Amino acid sequence: MGKIILTGDRPTGKLHVGHYVGSLRRRVELQNSGEFDKIYIMIADAQALTDNADNPEKVRQNILEVALDYLSCGLDPEKSTIFIQSQIPELCELSFYYMNLVTVSRLQRNPTVKSEIQMRNFEASIPVGFFTYPISQAADITAFKATTVPVGEDQMPMIEQTQEIVHKFNTVYGEALVQPKIMLPENDSCRRLPGIDGKAKMSKSLGNCIYLSEEPDEIKKKVMSMYTDPDHIKITDPGKIEGNTVFTYLDAFCQPEHFERYLPDYANLDELKAHYQRGGLGDVKVKKFLNNVLQETLEPIRNRRKELEKDIPAIYEMLKKGSEEAEKVAAQTLADVKAAMKINYF
Ligand code: ATP
Ligand code: MG
Missing domain, CATH: 1.10.240.10 (Tyrosyl-Transfer RNA Synthetase)
Known part of the structure; x- marks a missing residue:
């Protein structure tokens, strides 16, 4: 079995130096090391909509900003497949089946979900899509049979949740899914870079960032x-x-x-x-x-x-190619999943 990376970012703003040290810098190093058989980088627009439902234009525009940031930092579409989450419908189907393997109370205990709900003042009215995004993230990771997920520390509970889903799926239906591992930055300060205010993690949603651009x-x-x-x-x-x-x-x-x-x-x-x-x-x-x-x-x-901003159509072309390639891989995993569940009737 190959070594495969899946990671990505929500297009809710331009990328900042927290993303750089938390994940982006490492991705470029891993890409250039040739150590991995495949690298998938996902722009998580569907996940960004779970807490930006009223602001689809923001998400749409930031897809381009994130793609520009990626290439500026040295991600190379010849070596890494860069794609847009919403263009891979198989991810929804996988999520649909994984939802049966997770309880509401387990999601409520997820520390990242808890603190993000607080940060967004969602306590009284949590969008269902936002509440269940850890499940859709499990679909993202497993669809590409990722073995390695290089992310910041805030993502640890998400990867644990994915590991539980994989374990449950494989136990109930048979070994169809690959168990992923988190890859945190070695340097402690990079795992959760604080904002310039020193208070919380640097985050697009908090306005305490130094942007890469x-x-x-x-x-x-x-x-x-x-x-x-x-x-x-x-x-x-x-x-x-x-x-x-x-x-x-x-x-x-x-x-x-x-x-x-x-x-x-x-x-x-x-x-x-x-x-x-x-x-x-x-x-x-x-x-x-x-x-x-x-x-x-x-x-x-x-x-x-x-330089890259001079040819925007080339960026969209790159994303289209990446999304087409990614969909083929996700379709194969979905077929494996349905075969394991014995719901491939015809
Ligand atoms: P949002 O506020 O919309 O959630 P964000 O700034 O938290 O945006 P994400 O797109 O959620 O960014 O995170 C993308 C990746 O960057 C993840 O791997 C995450 O762990 C990492 N990351 C984000 N912020 C930091 C930070 N301050 N320090 C280290 N890593 C970070
Ligand atoms: Mg975040």
């Missing part, structure tokens, strides 16, 4: 306004690293060569942290360093995006 002056403004240690008032005061967003971002983004280029007085991040904790290192200096690191990381991505 952000212009240089905006990046700088956002970095300079970032949350640090509120008790670090004078430069001479000792500062805290834990919960200090600027250091969390440095953990996620900075490479040894950044010190050589922008901060040669320090050998590495540990030295910089130690100085901050001792006292004598100001927030502004650290923020300027982070700004340099982010500018260097984002500049090539932004430039590639500007």
Whole structure:
């Protein structure tokens, strides 16, 4: 059996640096490593509609934005199949059968669903589609027989839910589905990058993001306004690293060569942290360093995006080709599922 990746993003906005360190950067590395037999990247428009039912235009427009972000970061349609979820009707059929394998109380216990319901003020009136999206996500993953799902930490309960569905299906009907594994970023700070406000996870829906396509002056403004240690008032005061967003971002983004280029007085991040904790290192200096690191990381991505934006029909053509290819694979899985369930009558 091959090694197969399925992962993706909801087209609810442009992609941000949290997506980059949480999943996108890894996908590009895995794609280029040649270690996987197939890589499927899904733009989850149908899932995005589960909490944006009144705003289909937002979802529609952001399909293009997400596709542009993908290619700008180095996803290559020659190596990875990029497709649009709603164009694969087999996913609905799979979800329909998986719904019988999950209880309402199990969905209610899903911690990500719980916190997302709270975030969206859905407590009184949860759309059924939103409540059941973990089931449709299980369909997405299993339709492509994915062995590996590279995602951020917020997705852990989703993958667990999928694993339970696969186990139940295979036990009841026979081994038709592949059991997937989550692949989290190795670096702790990348698993759930906080927003620039330092409060919650960076999220399109919360407006606390630095976008991959952000212009240089905006990046700088956002970095300079970032949350640090509120008790670090004078430069001479000792500062805290834990919960200090600027250091969390440095953990996620900075490479040894950044010190050589922008901060040669320090050998590495540990030295910089130690100085901050001792006292004598100001927030502004650290923020300027982070700004340099982010500018260097984002500049090539932004430039590639500007090139790609010149030929939008080519992007849609790529998505059409990817969706056609993806549908063939999902159709085969659906056939396997129906055979296992013995509902292939004719
Ligand atoms: P929404 O608010 O619409 O849910 P989002 O910003 O949470 O948007 P998703 O499309 O739900 O983005 O997530 C896409 C992928 O990016 C997932 O693998 C998720 O784990 C990862 N991801 C999202 N935000 C972060 C973050 N702040 N840090 C690390 N990974 C993240
Ligand atoms: Mg999300």
